[in-house]
Amino acid sequence: MPIDIKKEFAGVLFAPREEEIADATGCMYPRVVELKNAGKNNGELLATFEFYSKDEPVVAPIYKSVDGGRSWQLFSKVEDTKNKFGMRFQPMMLELDADCGDLKKGTLVFAGNSIPKDMSSTEILFFISRDHGKTWKFRSSIAKGGAPVEQNFGKLGPIWEPFLFINKKGELVVMFSDERYHGEEGYNQAIVQKRSSDGGKTWTKEEFVVALHDKILRPGMPIVTKMANGEFFLCYEIVGTLCNDIHFKISKDGENWGNPNSKGTRAETEDGFYLGSMPYCVFTHKGGKKGAVILTAKRDNGEIGLNQGHFLVNYNYGKGYWQKLPLIVEYDNRILHTGWSKGMALIKNEKELIMLSPVQTNNKLMHIAFSIAKVEEVKL
Secondary structure: OOEEEEEEEEEEEEOOOHHHEOOOOOEEEEEEEEOOOOHHHOOOEEEEEEEOEOOOOEOEEEEEEOOOOOOOEEEEEEOOOOOOOEEEEEEEEEEOOOOEOOEOOOOEEEEEEEOOOOOOOEEEEEEEEOOOOOOOEEEEEEEEEOOOOOOOOOOOOOEEEEEEEEOOOOOEEEEEEEOOOOOOOOOOOEEEEEEEOOOOOOOOOOEEEEEOOOOOOEEEEEEEEEOOOOOEEEEEEEEOEOOOEEEEEEEOOOOOOOOOOOOOEEOEOOOOOEEEOOOEEEEEOOOOOOOEEEEEOOEEOOOOOOOOOEEEEEOOOOOOOOEEEEOOOOOOOOOOOOOOOOEEEEEOOOOEEEEEEEEEOOOOOEEEEEEEEEEEEOOO
16 A cells, blocks of 8 residues: 655744854754654654854754644754864764663664864764753764865775664664775775664774775765664665665664675666665655655756655565655755755654755755655555
């Protein structure tokens, strides 16, 4: 039974003023989570994003909604208490749905990129909140990299784009993009993971997930969702393909992802339609016995233009062809930072889908827009 995703409400979460920003883009890279293990706070939404404030060190703002995403207020902030550099790039939050080490179910965890104002290094830091996002405490450094410069060959490469999830063992996993293997390994950029069995106090050594030896292709921006059959679905872009095509891999345990030298599978429809750049995915139990994987990205394949874009939906745990549905946030794809990158969450017991995206205020400045849609099964 297929699903339909019908937009019902739209608004603006945050719009920076030009006089308060240090970078013309203003903001991007939003993420959103619904609290489900928080007692009386269940149903609240928390959102974060990159905000390029003139005030240093920059922080990752946390906004809250208590009305299902219709309105938002500044709630808290994640500060770089380790380096005092600033939580500058790629924030990500997760509410734990099980105990992990000394962290109890319902704890919020956060990962983001600590980067100094002179842009000389990258470091992914890990924070926790035991009061549902009101206060945050630094817990560990996940990894360190070089300056945030792409393809900085001959120097230590940067690390980017952390994503947190819990695997089948109950370990906390962080997956991220890694450019530190430019040398003998021959990777332009790789997707790696590190695991923690003690609630993020310590982490394993990096393990390659997608690592291509050609020194050209750049797999990155990993996002993971768990499906109803217990398997884990990983989507990512591969920069250097025609449209930075969105590929995926599937793992039975969220730890082993097959041969890291494999590109994985491109998600596409029967007639060859696919998505490109900056993916995000979620799983819904709607859509028949096997539920559905909902996949989005910055753009459709083909020429970049002023287009609405599409979701891709799969009803067979990622196997076989995908179906197209219209996207629920609109922006001008000709502007580089629009849709960079979108965050999604299923809310209200999967009755609704909320999507956050950077959308153009003008040709340079972005604001964080959101749309809320009903997710309904369609009887054929």
